[in-house]
Amino acid sequence: MNISKIFAILLIWIFVSVSILSSGTADAAPVLQKGNQSGDVWDLQYRLKTLGVYPQPLDGTYGTNTKAAVYKFQKKYGLPADGITGAKTWALLKKHSLNIYEMDIMAKIIYSEARGEPYTGQVAVGAVVMNRIQSNQFPNNIKDVVFQPGAFTAVDDGQFWLIPNRTAYLAALDAVRGWDPTNHSLYYFNPDTATSSWIWTRSQNLKIGKHIFAN
Numbered sequence: 001m002n003i004s005k006i007f008a009i010l011l012i013w014i015f016v017s018v019s020i021l022s023s024g025t026a027d028a029a030p031v032l033q034k035g036n037q038s039g040d041v042w043d044l045q046y047r048l049k050t051l052g053v054y055p056q057p058l059d060g061t062y063g064t065n066t067k068a069a070v071y072k073f074q075k076k077y078g079l080p081a082d083g084i085t086g087a088k089t090w091a092l093l094k095k096h097s098l099n100i101y102e103m104d105i106m107a108k109i110i111y112s113e114a115r116g117e118p119y120t121g122q123v124a125v126g127a128v129v130m131n132r133i134q135s136n137q138f139p140n141n142i143k144d145v146v147f148q149p150g151a152f153t154a155v156d157d158g159q160f161w162l163i164p165n166r167t168a169y170l171a172a173l174d175a176v177r178g179w180d181p182t183n184h185s186l187y188y189f190n191p192d193t194a195t196s197s198w199i200w201t202r203s204q205n206l207k208i209g210k211h212i213f214a215n
Helices: 003-011 013-023 039-050 064-076 087-096 100-114 119-134 142-146 166-176
Strands: 187-189 204-208 211-214
Touching: 039 064, 039 087, 039 100, 064 087, 087 119, 100 119, 100 142, 100 166, 119 142, 119 166, 119 187, 119 204, 119 211
Parallel strands: none
Antiparallel strands: 187 211, 204 211
16 A cells, blocks of 8 residues: 555545445444445544555445455455354454554554654554553553553653654554554663663563563
8 A cells, every 4th residue: 555545545544434434433333244334344444444454435335346355355364255244254354454543543652652753763662552452461442551551651751642643644544554664563672761670571572763572
């Protein structure tokens, strides 16, 4: 996906938000299949688009293209591929993608924690967040991961609420789509400012910009 296509996803942000809000999308999404039209379909298409398996415009209709994208996702992640979005597909999709509101959280944590870092370093912060969501050592959703007490300095000192720039959103999309420059790290820290002795006990993987990434 090139930059213009990625940016196009951001341009439909408000439109999709209104559609999902009007449908009352909840955490326990219903089974979706060809023919359905709802806010949950908008949510599904948005997730599939960020993962790069649904190139068509979002339209809220579970048509042939949506079914094919679900089939591709299921096959890629080892699920029985039938093109129907049931409980198992939703569960795995939520482990490997974010909805439109969660993407905003991702961009904010990247911007507040890593603005000024090289682009790879910004993606790396997002990758750590995704790695935590997918790990059984942490909560299974981005809100609980980011707001876990003491997890991120930017949340503790209020910088999280700064308005992200476009680069932060692009880094968020790259992280969600699976770019992990950190070698599956679950932690990172700045060795020049770290005050926790515990973080130095972690197994260090590599350094990107000012951050050391570790497990």
